Amino acid sequence: MPLVPAHVASLTPYVPGKPIEEVEREYGISGVAKLASNENVLGPSPKAIAAAREAVERANLYPDGSAFLLRNAIAARYGVGRDEVFVGNGSNELIELMVRTFVLDGEEVLTSAQTFVAYRLAAQAHGRTLVEAPMRARFHYDLEALRKLLSRRTKVVFLANPDNPTGTCFPEGDLVAFLDAVPRETLVVLDEAYLEFVDGAGYQDALALRKKYPNLVVLRTFSKIHGLAGLRLGYGFARADIVEYVDRVRPPFNVNLVAQAAGVAALADEEHVARSRELVLSERPFLLDGLRAVGAQPVPSQGNFVLADFPGRPAKDLFEALLRLGVVVRPMHGYGFPTAQRITVGRRADNERCLAALAQALGA
Numbered sequence: 001m002p003l004v005p006a007h008v009a010s011l012t013p014y015v016p017g018k019p020i021e022e023v024e025r026e027y028g029i030s031g032v033a034k035l036a037s038n039e040n041v042l043g044p045s046p047k048a049i050a051a052a053r054e055a056v057e058r059a060n061l062y063p064d065g066s067a068f069l070l071r072n073a074i075a076a077r078y079g080v081g082r083d084e085v086f087v088g089n090g091s092n093e094l095i096e097l098m099v100r101t102f103v104l105d106g107e108e109v110l111t112s113a114q115t116f117v118a119y120r121l122a123a124q125a126h127g128r129t130l131v132e133a134p135m136r137a138r139f140h141y142d143l144e145a146l147r148k149l150l151s152r153r154t155k156v157v158f159l160a161n162p163d164n165p166t167g168t169c170f171p172e173g174d175l176v177a178f179l180d181a182v183p184r185e186t187l188v189v190l191d192e193a194y195l196e197f198v199d200g201a202g203y204q205d206a207l208a209l210r211k212k213y214p215n216l217v218v219l220r221t222f223s224k225i226h227g228l229a230g231l232r233l234g235y236g237f238a239r240a241d242i243v244e245y246v247d248r249v250r251p252p253f254n255v256n257l258v259a260q261a262a263g264v265a266a267l268a269d270e271e272h273v274a275r276s277r278e279l280v281l282s283e284r285p286f287l288l289d290g291l292r293a294v295g296a297q298p299v300p301s302q303g304n305f306v307l308a309d310f311p312g313r314p315a316k317d318l319f320e321a322l323l324r325l326g327v328v329v330r331p332m333h334g335y336g337f338p339t340a341q342r343i344t345v346g347r348r349a350d351n352e353r354c355l356a357a358l359a360q361a362l363g364a
């Protein structure tokens with residue numbers, strides 16, 4: 001009798017960005033710039049910090065298992081019914097719950113190759129068949145190829161828009177054409193973790209499409225624009241019966257008390273959201289230009305990060321050279337981009353430091 005099922009034995013764990021403390025310890029340096037995990041470099045909203053401090057005084061109490069106030073706040077902010085909102089321990093948990101709740105043995109999970117790895121890990125961890133459509137040229141989702149891979153067994157489709165790690169978007173027209181081809185029994189999970197950083201034309205958030213396509217599930221997160229990655233708080237919008245089934249499967253206290261309070265306050269702090277968005281929109285072109293200037297080939301991005309290819313430079317080597325210079329980025333060889341790094345957009349000083357380190361590492 002094996003200790004674990006074959007699909008668990010063959011799993012490789014998620015590799016997160018290196019924590020600052022670990023880099024400082026290993027390399028004997030301080031003042032490291034972490035541009036590895038698409039975190040908000042401005043930190044959390046001051047109002048969210050105050051709410052979290054206040055809430056931690058009540059940490060002897062279990063949280064509200066229904067997250068009543070938080071779900072109300074999200075519903076009011078986005079103009080949907082409270083019964084169409086669900087929250088999770090990061091949107092990562094919601095990704096897991098979509099598979100655990102809805103994908104039966106023998107059914108398939110469909111997504112793009114080279115996209116956010118959590119979709120693949122969720123399918124594999126549950127022993128479900130994963131079908132991946134290759135990306136098309138220039139680092140874009142191929143919705144046409146995805147459509148051709150739809151089968152009678154496809155239960156959940158995961159689409160990231162904007163995508164991580166490429167930073168590219170597909171226009172609403174392409175999404176609509178795809179949704180038109182999907183059977184109503186197939187759930188399409190649209191992950192909009194980076195929605196707030198989009199400035200391209202032809203892309204709108206997909207909430208309005210839910211009326212016409214009741215099988216559309218939209219995921220969002222407090223980890224990026226709201227700067228609360230460490231508290232683990234994600235949310236989503238889905239048909240009330242979908243929310244209700246997820247409710248049966250999720251752990252009863254999946255979102256902790258501090259995160260619930262901080263989330264309500266963060267949502268109301270429109271000034272912090274605007275400041276965070278403006279920083280990325282103004283620094284992203286600076287980083288892109290700087291990357292081109294050091295000889296990289298960056299992919300134009302709609303996220304708070306840039307995927308940059310360094311032809312002839314194996315990702316792991318360049319990543320380690322940058323680490324020694326106190327700059328942490330994310331090497332992308334694990335995603336099938338053998339010479340690419342993903343770099344979070346920082347403040348001007350972070351970006352300058354990163355570009356200077358790149359120039360030095362590439363010149364050496």
Ligand SMILES: *Cc1c(COP(=O)(O)O)cnc(C)c1O
Nearest residue numbers: 090091092116164193221223234
């Ligand atoms: C960062 C990210 C998320 C957010 O995950 P959390 O679990 O909410 O921190 C979701 N989807 C994508 C594509 C991401 O890059």
